[in-house]
Amino acid sequence: MKTRKRDSxxxxxxxxxxxxxxxxTVGAPLEPVKRFxxxxxxxxxxxxGENMAALKTLLEMKREGRLKNTDxxxxxxxxxIDPPFSTNLKFKxxxxxxxxxxxxxxxxxxxxxxxxxxxxxxxxxEDGSVFVHLDSKKAHHIKVVMxxxxxxxxxxxxxxxxxxxxxxxxxxxxxxRNHDIILWYQRSSxxxxxxxxxxxxxxxxxxxxxxxxxxxxxxxxxxxxxxxSISALTKEGRVYRTKNNTVRIKYYLREDGDWLIEDKLVGxxxxxxxxxxxxxxxxxxxYPTQKPEALLSRIIKTATNEGDLxxxxxxxxxxxxxxxxxxxxxxxxxxxxRLAVHTIEKRLLTVKGSKEIEDPKKRYSKGPSPFTLFExxxxxxxxxxxxxxxxxYSYDEDTDDLVIKIKKFTSHARSAKGRFKNFETLSTVMIxxxxxxxxxxxxGFFTARELEGKGYEIRFPADKARGEIMVIYSDxxxxxxxxxxxxxxxx
Ligand SMILES: C[S@@+](CC[C@H](N)C(=O)[O-])C[C@H]1O[C@@H](n2cnc3c(N)ncnc32)[C@H](O)[C@@H]1O
Numbered sequence: 001m002k003t004r005k006r007d008s009x010x011x012x013x014x015x016x017x018x019x020x021x022x023x024x025t026v027g028a029p030l031e032p033v034k035r036f037x038x039x040x041x042x043x044x045x046x047x048x049g050e051n052m053a054a055l056k057t058l059l060e061m062k063r064e065g066r067l068k069n070t071d072x073x074x075x076x077x078x079x080x081i082d083p084p085f086s087t088n089l090k091f092k093x094x095x096x097x098x099x100x101x102x103x104x105x106x107x108x109x110x111x112x113x114x115x116x117x118x119x120x121x122x123x124x125x126e127d128g129s130v131f132v133h134l135d136s137k138k139a140h141h142i143k144v145v146m147x148x149x150x151x152x153x154x155x156x157x158x159x160x161x162x163x164x165x166x167x168x169x170x171x172x173x174x175x176x177r178n179h180d181i182i183l184w185y186q187r188s189s190x191x192x193x194x195x196x197x198x199x200x201x202x203x204x205x206x207x208x209x210x211x212x213x214x215x216x217x218x219x220x221x222x223x224x225x226x227x228x229s230i231s232a233l234t235k236e237g238r239v240y241r242t243k244n245n246t247v248r249i250k251y252y253l254r255e256d257g258d259w260l261i262e263d264k265l266v267g268x269x270x271x272x273x274x275x276x277x278x279x280x281x282x283x284x285x286x287y288p289t290q291k292p293e294a295l296l297s298r299i300i301k302t303a304t305n306e307g308d309l310x311x312x313x314x315x316x317x318x319x320x321x322x323x324x325x326x327x328x329x330x331x332x333x334x335x336x337x338r339l340a341v342h343t344i345e346k347r348l349l350t351v352k353g354s355k356e357i358e359d360p361k362k363r364y365s366k367g368p369s370p371f372t373l374f375e376x377x378x379x380x381x382x383x384x385x386x387x388x389x390x391x392x393y394s395y396d397e398d399t400d401d402l403v404i405k406i407k408k409f410t411s412h413a414r415s416a417k418g419r420f421k422n423f424e425t426l427s428t429v430m431i432x433x434x435x436x437x438x439x440x441x442x443x444g445f446f447t448a449r450e451l452e453g454k455g456y457e458i459r460f461p462a463d464k465a466r467g468e469i470m471v472i473y474s475d476x477x478x479x480x481x482x483x484x485x486x487x488x489x490x491x
Pocket of ligand 1: 049050051052082083084099100287288289290291292313314315316317318319320334335336337340
């Protein structure tokens with residue numbers, strides 16, 4: 001590993017040397033527990049577990065050449081992380097489910113993130129980028145940490161995501177906080193695909209004119225154009241002279257009916273993406289701190305090309321993963337929270353080509369995304385609060401179907417009003433018709449809403465079940481109860 005010469009050093013309590021982070025972190029075995037779709041060649045990975053240990057294992061995979069972009073280069077082309085911001089808050093889902101606690105503060109928070117950033121840097125491809133999503137309370141601290149981990153020379157941008165007015169409170173004694181800060185660093189070089197946004201302007205708006213050939217344009221001052229450049233632009237018909245004979249430069253605009261579209265190069269202030277409170281119903285997962293897909297889509301398009309590998313080590317509701325999936329990128333997601341992992345599973349299994357996100361090849365409009373759920377094993381009880389499920393499993397002679405009739409589904413958790421009603425906490429049911437005894441392979445997937453419409457009955461042709469079948473019932477907290485059963489001779 002190369003060491004950098006520095007003229008300053010960041011010191012705080014509990015800071016450990018980089019060599020110790022890289023050498024002494026113990027990797028967690030990643031055991032595949034569920035597979036969703038085909039796994040020939042590369043399969044995207046969702047890892048349920050603490051990210052430090054999982055990152056160390058991914059580093060081993062990189063060294064062995066098992067963590068690659070489609071073009072064969074080793075390592076991750078884009079890391080995006082949106083870690084807890086040291087808010088000292090508990091985050092809950094829309095039905096009051098605990099998502100995660102954000103407790104670390106001060107030096108402990110800095111060291112928590114620095115350790116992960118050191119491992120992430122090693123996981124990145126040489127032309128890989130890292131985007132770290134923070135707010136104004138911690139961004140300045142983490143920028144100094146990132147300067148020390150990546151080198152100041154590898155800093156690219158601090159992007160201001162101005163997510164729109166939540167309205168200043170009348171009693172507030174300062175400006176309302178309406179932005180997050182996203183720090184962008186490279187490992188040693190990076191991909192940069194420029195982004196333009198089309199601003200729509202009604203034809204006839206002051207400052208926008210129609211040329212003699214019918215094209216619309218706006219003008220801007222000549223700035224530092226030399227006389228030579230001005231004569232070249234005059235020949236191209238790009239110079240406009242005002243009544244006072246002042247030279248201005250013409251910029252032509254696209255048209256869409258009564259509208260003009262001005263393509264503007266996106267800079268480091270992003271104010272055209274509203275926050276998650278304004279998401280459409282189809283995008284809302286109910287997971288707290290969910291970010292908009294449009295934001296992740298912009299980051300991914302900027303710093304990667306199709307087939308590149310995207311890693312989110314604090315995946316939450318899986319926004320980066322869903323955006324990567326829709327944009328034809330490979331992805332790896334890690335989260336230690338049960339609710340997060342369940343939210344991601346459900347989200348990725350229902351990902352379809354989206355109107356908001358450009359999907360030129362329409363690759364993702366059919367079937368669930370192929371990915372594997374790994375559990376990073378460090379001990380502990382993965383599913384301590386399994387829900388209570390009562391189902392009848394039967395064979396329907398008339399239709400030659402196997403039938404699962406769910407009669408009762410309750411969770412241990414209590415709502416503010418007391419016990420949840422029957423089915424109120426059911427989230428999904430997944431089936432493997434041909435369970436191999438080790439890894440669950442998804443064959444059927446049903447959401448609670450679909451099941452309600454079917455009277456909580458699932459049917460599938462009996463000849464699909466060749467050996468054991470495995471049924472996994474999940475509640476809205478991400479707790480699972482599974483059944484494995486052999487189909488006895490029938491018909
Ligand atoms: C702010 S949320 C991420 C939200 C995400 N960007 C989205 O759009 O949904 C942070 C996530 O980090 C996870 N997390 C916190 N500490 C972690 C750790 N040490 N290992 C893995 N995941 C962790 C939490 O469970 C939480 O889901």
